[in-house]
Structure formats: C-alpha cells, structure tokens
Amino acid sequence: MTANSTTLQERLHAVLAELPPKKLEQVVDFAEYLKSREEWDATMELLSDSEMRRDVEEGRDQAVRGKGRPWREVRQHVRG
DSSP states (O other), X not given: OXXXXXXXXXXXXXXXXXSOHHHHHHHHHXXXXXXXXXXXXXXXXXXXXXXHXXXXXXXXXXXXXXXXXXXXXXXXXXXX
16 A cells, blocks of 8 residues: 555545544445446446457357356466
8 A cells, every 4th residue: 555545544534533424324325436437437448349348248148058168167277
C-alpha cells in the first residue's frame, strides 16, 4: 500500500467515524456502485475486443453442447 493510499484510508476512517448510520449506508452504497462500475467497465473493455467476444461465445456454445473441459482440470494447468 502506498503512503498516499494509507493517507486516504486514514482520512476516510476519520470521516466515517463521524457519520450517522443513514449517511454510512449511503457511503457504502456509493462505494459498491464504484466497485461494480469498475468491474463493468473492465467487462465491456474485454467484450469490445471482437476476438475476445468470439472466444466467449464459442465457449458458451461448447458448454451448451456439453463440450469443453472440467474447471478442476483447467485450474490445475493454470496454477502450474
């Protein structure tokens, strides 16, 4: 964690300690929105790549047809 990130977290904790529950709920909702938005943007970036989109669609088609490899088998190769 960088010093800047640590400082930001300290500031955030100080502010959160002063907020009433209703405002804390709003902060949590907004933080969850930011996180999901970041994940959605990453997904859209991947799917905007026509080759990646084709690969995803091919994988879905294979799954529907019962083709492909079990996740455990794939995972073993990914971990090394």
